[in-house]
Amino acid sequence: MDYGRELSFIFNNPTRIVFGEKTVSETGVELDGLGVSRALLVTDRGVAEAGLAGQVQKALGRRCAGIFEGCLQDSGLQVVNEGAEYAREVGAEALVSVGGGSAIDTAKGIAVLLKEGGRLQDYAGYQLLSRPQTPHIAIPTTAGTGSEVTYAAVIKDWEKNIKILFCDNHIIPNVAILDPLLTKGLPPQLTASTGMDALTHAVEAVYSTEREPLADALALHAIRQITRYLPRCVEQGDDLVARGQQQLAATMAGIAFSNTQVALVHAMAHSVGALYGVPHGLANSILLPHVIMHNAASCPDRCLLIAQAMSLAVREIGEEEVGSVLASTIWELTDRMGMPQRLREVSVPREGLAAAAAACLSDGAIIYNPKPINTAEEALEIFHKAW
Ligand SMILES: [Fe+2]
Numbered sequence: 001m002d003y004g005r006e007l008s009f010i011f012n013n014p015t016r017i018v019f020g021e022k023t024v025s026e027t028g029v030e031l032d033g034l035g036v037s038r039a040l041l042v043t044d045r046g047v048a049e050a051g052l053a054g055q056v057q058k059a060l061g062r063r064c065a066g067i068f069e070g071c072l073q074d075s076g077l078q079v080v081n082e083g084a085e086y087a088r089e090v091g092a093e094a095l096v097s098v099g100g101g102s103a104i105d106t107a108k109g110i111a112v113l114l115k116e117g118g119r120l121q122d123y124a125g126y127q128l129l130s131r132p133q134t135p136h137i138a139i140p141t142t143a144g145t146g147s148e149v150t151y152a153a154v155i156k157d158w159e160k161n162i163k164i165l166f167c168d169n170h171i172i173p174n175v176a177i178l179d180p181l182l183t184k185g186l187p188p189q190l191t192a193s194t195g196m197d198a199l200t201h202a203v204e205a206v207y208s209t210e211r212e213p214l215a216d217a218l219a220l221h222a223i224r225q226i227t228r229y230l231p232r233c234v235e236q237g238d239d240l241v242a243r244g245q246q247q248l249a250a251t252m253a254g255i256a257f258s259n260t261q262v263a264l265v266h267a268m269a270h271s272v273g274a275l276y277g278v279p280h281g282l283a284n285s286i287l288l289p290h291v292i293m294h295n296a297a298s299c300p301d302r303c304l305l306i307a308q309a310m311s312l313a314v315r316e317i318g319e320e321e322v323g324s325v326l327a328s329t330i331w332e333l334t335d336r337m338g339m340p341q342r343l344r345e346v347s348v349p350r351e352g353l354a355a356a357a358a359a360c361l362s363d364g365a366i367i368y369n370p371k372p373i374n375t376a377e378e379a380l381e382i383f384h385k386a387w
Helices: 023-033 045-049 052-063 077-089 101-116 188-207 213-235 240-260 264-276 280-298 300-309 322-336 350-360 364-368 376-386
Strands: 016-019 039-044 064-071 094-099 136-140 152-157 162-167 175-178
Touching: 016 023, 016 240, 023 052, 023 094, 023 136, 023 175, 039 045, 039 052, 039 077, 039 101, 045 052, 045 064, 052 064, 052 094, 064 077, 064 101, 077 101, 077 152, 094 101, 101 136, 101 152, 101 162, 162 264, 175 240, 188 213, 188 240, 188 264, 188 280, 188 300, 188 322, 213 240, 213 300, 213 322, 264 280, 264 350, 264 364, 264 376, 280 300, 280 322, 280 376, 300 322, 350 376
Parallel strands: 016 175, 039 064, 039 094, 094 136, 136 175
Antiparallel strands: 152 162
């Protein structure tokens, strides 16, 4: 392990984690524990129509101040503003988000507006908040983003067509309720793509320039569990053991990267997501093997740890080949799950790659990549390989 006496870090994980089947029924009790009595339920129409928000509403009973169903796949500033307005109207003192990363991120934005007022974009960036925000219980219905435990929120500015990144310890949800029953109905393709987002978080946490041993423990176990259980979730959606382990892995990967940051895969995925609408998990899944091959020579020891967590026979893998071995393993995994493996398959135009490469240079995640990326040409070369 490559740690010396210079190692120094702060590990932060303030979220109370409640795990298990039917734990959604504890939502009201958890809200009481936060010392508040009226919460706005923040969700999207699909989750509401699937009856999942209804279960939470039932658990909240009279504590439910209202339901905001306006979240979209890439929630924007407008949606956050509307949600905050509605929260004020109904006198909500807390938020309970139910949905994928987008619903949880929307609630993080609403939490800030309720406490601080003003314009959300003024808090974009890194650690700009100075006090705890509106209490928030996050209940994920996907198992990937880790947003239920992370300090990050991605909110789209639809006018400028960019994704705004908020990184702040004060937007980490207070409670995460992980009920495997809520992810049971997630369709195979969404299960696969959100699951690959979690794998990307874990891999990037292991080799981030901010890596540290506590995050390592979580990220490496997440890699182990995702490799083992994600295909089972995709092939057998009602396998609740697999669903539960995948959900925990996504949360572990979330805690890990909330402390170590993510790196180049995310910087590149954010740019093709904002420019060409590629869903986050799919973009990560396609880019991950290529970026690993690009990075491997700078961090072969870290790549071997990742290989070991994927149950590969590391004694037989040399440092010079570990990058391509990991890439092949990931391609096998995504192939087994029927996922696209090229950017051209997800509507990214070849002539649009240069713009994506230029955009990713200004993404904050890029600075944590183990191999520094200094020019758009370097990113473009990887984009071309992934195209
Ligand atoms: Fe992600």
